Each structure stands twice: as structure tokens, then as C-alpha cells.
Amino acid sequence: MDLDHLLGAEDDEGPRRGSRSSRAGRSRSRRRQRRQRRKGYAAFLLAMIIIVGVVGAGGYYGYTWIRGVTTVKDYTGQGSGEVVVTIKEGQSAGDVAQTLVDQGVVASERAFINAIGAAGKSASLQPGEYKLRKGMAAAQAVPLLDPELRLKTTLTLREGLRLSQVYEQLSTATGRSVKEFQAAAKDAKGLGLPSYARGRLEGFAFPATYEVSPRTSPEELLGAMVERFDRAADDAGLVAGARRVGLTPLQVITVASIVQAESGKYEDMPKVARVIYNRLNRDPQMKLQMDSTVMYGLGEYGIAATHEQLKSKSPYNTYARLGLPPGPIGNPGDHAIEAALNPAEGPWLYFVTVDPKKKITKFTDSEAEFFKLAEEFNRSQDGG
Incomplete structure (x- = not known):
């Protein structure tokens, strides 16, 4: 009896214990599920934040890139200092734009091409030397390339000057030394002297009016005088x-x-x-x-x-x-x-x-x- 009683007691209590255990397990399961749902939601939010950030950053940089491509680089204002720019015979607006960029006058080729196109002067560029400034807005640079503003000095050499006097006047007009002109005069072939001149320039530096500038070389100037003599000799x-x-x-x-x-x-x-x-x-x-x-x-x-x-x-x-x-x-x-x-x-x-x-x-x-x-x-x- 005692044993049966004991066994029965165990049987009687067994179901009650099992019931409490089951409820506790279900509770724990629900808590785990809630925690997992919360974790999943947090992960989802984090993922969305990351995605939005990436998309936002991509959009910003994309916008910046597009703006960089579509916005022409240009300086503002009239610039400063002084730059002498040479436009050579046959150069296009694009060639001139490259020269201006290389010499620090304008910020980009496109800025100059746009500016000169807007001014309707793309076809008006003429060979010569022009005085501009560094760091200019392209629109400010265009008017300074007017052919009427070309740098030039008109020098008239009167008849009968000795070669020594010619050198002095050319030196004053160009800023080149007399020695540079004396050295250039020794290159009879380079100057195009006629054979009967016997290699001496005296008598063949023809008196006339010439355009000179600080960038004109002694060889170019003396050569122009010999060329002018040749025309006079042919005419006579x-x-x-x-x-x-x-x-x-x-x-x-x-x-x-x-x-x-x-x-x-x-x-x-x-x-x-x-x-x-x-x-x-x-x-x-x-x-x-x-x-x-x-x-x-x-x-x-x-x-x-x-x-x-x-x-x-x-x-x-x-x-x-x-x-x-x-x-x-x-x-x-x-x-x-x-x-x-x-x-x-x-x-x-x-x-x-x-x-x-x-x-x-x-x-x-x-x-x-x-x-x-x-x-x-x-x-x-x-x-x-």
C-alpha cells in the first residue's frame, strides 16, 4: 500500500508537472520568436539605412560628376599681370584656346571657345601679338584679341643710315641688344643676302618702315630688310x-x-x-x-x-x-x-x-x- 500509494502519488503529480513545463516552453518559444522578429526588423532597418545611404551617396557623386562634366571651368574677373600671346598664321579658335590655357590666361579651352562663339568672333582671329592677363574670364579675354589691339611698333629707318645706326634704332625699338643684331648680320645665308653682297649687310639693310615688337628676332628683322632690298633692286x-x-x-x-x-x-x-x-x-x-x-x-x-x-x-x-x-x-x-x-x-x-x-x-x-x-x-x- 505504501508502495502503491507512493507510485500513485507520483502518477498524480506527473501530469501537473508536465503541464507547467509545457507552458513555460511555449512562453520561452514566444519570447525567442519576438526577439528574432525584433532582430530581423533591426537588421531590415539597418539594411535599408545602408541602401539609402549608398543610393544617396551615389546620387550625390553622380550629380557632382554630371555637374563637373556639364559646367565649363572658367575664371572670373579681368585677371592680373601681363601675358603676351602670339596667334600664328592659320591657327583655329581651338588652337588659340590651347595657347591661352597653356599661358594661364583662361581656365579651359571650352570656356574660350564658348565665349568667342557667343561673341560671334571665331572667324575674326588674326595673326599677331596681343597683350592679355593671367586668370581672366574667357569672356573678358575675347575683346583683347581684336586685331586692332595687336602689339606693334612702327619703325621708320631713313635713307643713308649706317648699319651701326640701324642696329641702335632696332635695339631701342625691340629691347634686343646691339650685339644680337651684329651676330645675326654675320649669317649672310640666313638673311638671304645676294651673292654680290660678299657676306656684308652694309648697303643691303633697306631703309623703309617696318613693324617690330619685343618678340621679333634680330634675324627676322634684318632678313625683312634684305627682302625689301631685293624688291627695290628688282624694281630698279x-x-x-x-x-x-x-x-x-x-x-x-x-x-x-x-x-x-x-x-x-x-x-x-x-x-x-x-x-x-x-x-x-x-x-x-x-x-x-x-x-x-x-x-x-x-x-x-x-x-x-x-x-x-x-x-x-x-x-x-x-x-x-x-x-x-x-x-x-x-x-x-x-x-x-x-x-x-x-x-x-x-x-x-x-x-x-x-x-x-x-x-x-x-x-x-x-x-x-x-x-x-x-x-x-x-x-x-x-x-x-
């Missing part, structure tokens, strides 16, 4: 004309340089040339006795050589030597070359510029008359 028929007067082209230019130096007026030039030819062709030949050649040989200036200067041993002293000097004594112009090729007809052997201020020159074939003219010159110099 120099080579054929030299044969006609019995001289070489170099000798004709030498005569022309003396005519240029000795003449007060254009109308006197053919007569001065005739005096030179009459002396050269006289039998026996007379010395030219030109003060201008003496001064050139001494590297000095003046219209009348002194007795001391006349003692010069220079090959240009035509008081001491027969014939023409070894080369031109300056750079003659059209009129002097024309006179050397077509001297006036006349018997004159002498001439004297009796009044240098009024440029009055008198001619004679008489030595006695010459001395009278010389006295007239002296009186004008003394103020008498």
Missing part, C-alpha cells in the same frame, strides 16, 4: 643696270651709298652720281675725294673732313686712294639707287654743298670755280 633693274654702267651690282650700291650721303636733295642725286662717274672714267683717273667715305672709315660723322682726318690710312679714304671704297658706306634708298643707275648728263667734276642748312649744292667742271664754291661753303659755316 640693278643687275642689268650695273652692266650698262660698267660696274658690278655691289659697286653700284657703293656709288648709291655715296650719292645718298653727299646729296642734300633728291634732285641733286643724279648730278652727284655723274660727278662720281666722271672722276672714275677720267683718264688719268681722278680720286673721288669724298668726305663721307673718309668719315665712314673713321667711324665718325661730319660733312667736311679735317686735314688730320684726311691723313687716315683707312681703305675708305678716297682722298688717298683711287677708285671706289671697298663697299657701301651706308644703306641707300630708292632715289639714290636710281641715280647711281641713271646719272644725269653733264661734264661736272666737282660739287660743293655751299649752304648745308638750306641744302643748296652747286656743280662745276672747273677747279678754279670749285675753290670759289669751297670759300662760299666756309663763309656759310662761319655765319658770314
Whole structure:
């Protein structure tokens, strides 16, 4: 009985214990499910936040990229400093845009192309040098490329200048040193000197008006002068004309340089040339006795050589030597070359510029008359 009682007791309590255990298990299961749902929801929220962040960042960077592609890089304002830009023959607006970017004038090629297109000036770009500024808005740069604003200096070289004087004037106009021009003058082939010049530029740097700038090289300038001489020589028929007067082209230019130096007026030039030819062709030949050649040989200036200067041993002293000097004594112009090729007809052997201020020159074939003219010159110099 006791055992049965005990066993029964166990049987009686067994179901009650099992019932409580089942309820507890179900409770724990529900709690686990709730925790899992909460975890799943949190994970979902986290995933959504990440997705939204990625999409947002992608959108931002995408927008930034698109804006960078569609927005043209450009400076603002008028810039600062100074830049000299060269537009070369045949360059397109795109070529010019690249040059401007390379020199720091505009921020991008597209900015300039857009600006010049908007201004309707794409076809108006002209070769030359222009002054702009660094860091300019493209729209500000376009007006400064107007052909009327090209940098240029007009330099007129008068007839009869010696080469040394030409160098000095070119140096002043360009800022280049005289030595640079002297060095450039040695390259006869590069300058295009005619063969009869014998490698010397004196006499062939033609007097005319030239456009120069600080960026123009000595070689370019001197070459332009030789080219201008070639045109003048062709126009005058120099080579054929030299044969006609019995001289070489170099000798004709030498005569022309003396005519240029000795003449007060254009109308006197053919007569001065005739005096030179009459002396050269006289039998026996007379010395030219030109003060201008003496001064050139001494590297000095003046219209009348002194007795001391006349003692010069220079090959240009035509008081001491027969014939023409070894080369031109300056750079003659059209009129002097024309006179050397077509001297006036006349018997004159002498001439004297009796009044240098009024440029009055008198001619004679008489030595006695010459001395009278010389006295007239002296009186004008003394103020008498």
C-alpha cells in the first residue's frame, strides 16, 4: 500500500508537472520568436539605412560628376599681370584656346571657345601679338584679341643710315641688344643676302618702315630688310643696270651709298652720281675725294673732313686712294639707287654743298670755280 500509494502519488503529480513545463516552453518559444522578429526588423532597418545611404551617396557623386562634366571651368574677373600671346598664321579658335590655357590666361579651352562663339568672333582671329592677363574670364579675354589691339611698333629707318645706326634704332625699338643684331648680320645665308653682297649687310639693310615688337628676332628683322632690298633692286633693274654702267651690282650700291650721303636733295642725286662717274672714267683717273667715305672709315660723322682726318690710312679714304671704297658706306634708298643707275648728263667734276642748312649744292667742271664754291661753303659755316 505504501508502495502503491507512493507510485500513485507520483502518477498524480506527473501530469501537473508536465503541464507547467509545457507552458513555460511555449512562453520561452514566444519570447525567442519576438526577439528574432525584433532582430530581423533591426537588421531590415539597418539594411535599408545602408541602401539609402549608398543610393544617396551615389546620387550625390553622380550629380557632382554630371555637374563637373556639364559646367565649363572658367575664371572670373579681368585677371592680373601681363601675358603676351602670339596667334600664328592659320591657327583655329581651338588652337588659340590651347595657347591661352597653356599661358594661364583662361581656365579651359571650352570656356574660350564658348565665349568667342557667343561673341560671334571665331572667324575674326588674326595673326599677331596681343597683350592679355593671367586668370581672366574667357569672356573678358575675347575683346583683347581684336586685331586692332595687336602689339606693334612702327619703325621708320631713313635713307643713308649706317648699319651701326640701324642696329641702335632696332635695339631701342625691340629691347634686343646691339650685339644680337651684329651676330645675326654675320649669317649672310640666313638673311638671304645676294651673292654680290660678299657676306656684308652694309648697303643691303633697306631703309623703309617696318613693324617690330619685343618678340621679333634680330634675324627676322634684318632678313625683312634684305627682302625689301631685293624688291627695290628688282624694281630698279640693278643687275642689268650695273652692266650698262660698267660696274658690278655691289659697286653700284657703293656709288648709291655715296650719292645718298653727299646729296642734300633728291634732285641733286643724279648730278652727284655723274660727278662720281666722271672722276672714275677720267683718264688719268681722278680720286673721288669724298668726305663721307673718309668719315665712314673713321667711324665718325661730319660733312667736311679735317686735314688730320684726311691723313687716315683707312681703305675708305678716297682722298688717298683711287677708285671706289671697298663697299657701301651706308644703306641707300630708292632715289639714290636710281641715280647711281641713271646719272644725269653733264661734264661736272666737282660739287660743293655751299649752304648745308638750306641744302643748296652747286656743280662745276672747273677747279678754279670749285675753290670759289669751297670759300662760299666756309663763309656759310662761319655765319658770314
